[in-house]
Amino acid sequence: MNSLPPKPKDKVHTGTGHRARLRERLLHGANDALLDHELIEYLLMLAIPRRDTKPLAKRLIDEFGGLAGVLSAPSDSLLAVKGMGKTSAAALKIAQLSALRLIQEPVKEQPILSGWAALLDYLRADMAHLTIERVRVLFLNSKNMLIRDEHIGDGSVDQAAIYTRQVIKRALDLGAVSLILVHNHPSGNPSPSKQDIAITREIAEAGRRLGISVHDHVIIGKEGHVSLRSKGLI
The missing domain is CATH 1.10.150 (DNA polymerase; domain 1)
Known part of the structure; x- marks a missing residue:
């Protein structure tokens, strides 16, 4: 046979x-x-x-x-x-x-705002090529040192849910005094949408009432990144 x-x-x-x-x-x-x-x-x-x-x-x-x-x-x-x-x-x-892990080390060892370039390198390496939209929040202490880098949710190809109550509650639980919002655009174009701007302002306002500052919202894409703070959108 x-x-x-x-x-x-x-x-x-x-x-x-x-x-x-x-x-x-x-x-x-x-x-x-x-x-x-x-x-x-x-x-x-x-x-x-x-x-x-x-x-x-x-x-x-x-x-x-x-x-x-x-x-x-x-x-x-x-x-x-x-x-x-x-x-x-x-x-x-x-x-x-x-x-x-290698490029994350400088992010952990110095204040986030003085190591901005290292932070962007880390975020681009981790998120720029994702095929779904992912949301994370960097929670900081009074010296702007990272307390927690937390992944809080994934969305579809074109959107991810960011819940104001969830973000502010987690900041309070961790004793954070400030935070940085981060998410990616799988399309590659990091330009903020109207929804991105609206939810950032909503979280910033809710945090302000409780003494929690939103330093920035960074959007990552294959084509680069956008800081809503540098665009004057916060």
Whole structure:
């Protein structure tokens, strides 16, 4: 009896020389020693040691539009790509988490308002490539040090709910004296909507009555960021 033909898959890897060259470039080269798809390839190689991971790396780059898109992609989306499994998805997510922890350190170690550039770098890395709208609030103490960076909700592709009562109550619970609102626009365009402006002013007014200041509302997108404070909208 003839057996069924094997399902198509990425070919078994036999190019140990190629992997050795990647490793040497990684260990001894500059920051740009590896191309974006080679970075993904090397991460996948560690998770799938017996397979040629270059085709899968290029497939992921094409699917998510680049390195940042791959690392920021939700686990479910990664697993939906042909050739990906839980181990390979976890390899990509640990790389993303490590990068975020690295750039988060300056945010934790100095007053937020004096480390604004570091904060924006962190927020862009974490939120610019999300495919859903996410809302977070940075709660600060009297020295403008970060008490808590809290994810308070997700929305659809074009909107996320920010509840004034929820934000102010959480600030009171944490003993925060000020806060910064942050959300992303999956469209890539960070320009504020009328709703963004209205809810910011509503939260600012509610906080003012209780001695809680809203320093800013920052909107993040692939095309950049917008500060409602710098636009004179708060």
